[in-house]
Amino acid sequence: MIGDGNGSSTGARILDGKALAARVRAEVAEQVAALRQAGVVPGLAVVLVGDDPASHVYVRNKERACADAGIVAFDHRLPSDTPQRDVIALVQRLNADPRVHGILVQLPLPSGMDSNAVLAAMDPRKDVDGLLPISLGALSAGRPRFVACTPRGVMRLLQEAGTPLSGAHAVVIGRSLLVGRPMSALLLNADATVTTCHSRTRDLPSILATADVVVAAIGRPEAIRGAWIRPGATVIDVGINRLPDGRLVGDVEFAVARTRAAVISPVPGGVGPLTIAMLLANTVLAATAPG
Helix, strand or coil: EEEECCCCCCCCCCHHHHHHHHHHHHHHHHHHHHHHCCCCCEEEEEECCCCCHHHHHHHHHHHHHHHHHHEEEEEEEEECCCHHHHHHHHHHHHHHHHCCCCCEECCCCCCCHHHHHHHHHCCCHHHCCCCCCCHHHHHHHHCCCCHHHHHHHHHHHHHHHCCCCCCCEEEEECCCCHHHHHHHHHHHHCEEEHHHHHHHCCCCHHHHHCCCEEEECCCCCCEEEEEEEEECCCCCCCCCCCCCCCCCCCEECCHHCCCCCCCCCCCCCCHHHHHHHHHHHHHHHHCCEEE
């Protein structure tokens, strides 16, 4: 974690997600080495259907990270016209494969394929993405087994920042199953007072004016204006958006927000690197957990 201030005119501390992710990966590699000595080789099966370029990049990065950590990646790439029943049959075979401790179905699936039906075929004990209803329900009950990778990464960033959560007003902007909803549940489990905002929320600036912690995850470039951030707040920007000029920006207007926040995550280099690191950590958890 690096930075040069505490929310004053000198600017917020900037959270270094790359450095933190490297530490998490090193921790995972040590755990994998110990498991291998005990005769357990963690395995992650990746199912990729179709030709979405971004998905291919994501999967390639995940498989490279697995190799670096000593996790075996089982790569299953299927054409976009694969029948849904065949994808479900593959997931069911992976459920029964003892070499596979975690299964990742790369989303989005091709148009016309029911992602809920495909995910429902997965053994919850191998749901390392934390996307199944049973995983989300366990999280809401305060008894999580697998936590969605991006929200888990955000919590690690908040821990690294030293941000006190108990009693804090945390505002989560976004309500997706992938980030917003599990993020709100995690913060609630940490004893924060949580407000979840979304496209129908009225007067977002007034809500943010009282927020100690802001987590933005709406996928709209710089939609959260920096002037809305309460001075001294901690801001975690999950969004990653490419502008017409090629620049990557988050959901928060970083240049202004950093002059008001005490701590802020950048885009790129903030939450993003931690998502894959937490996928590796969840795979190790799956390999060590009882059946």
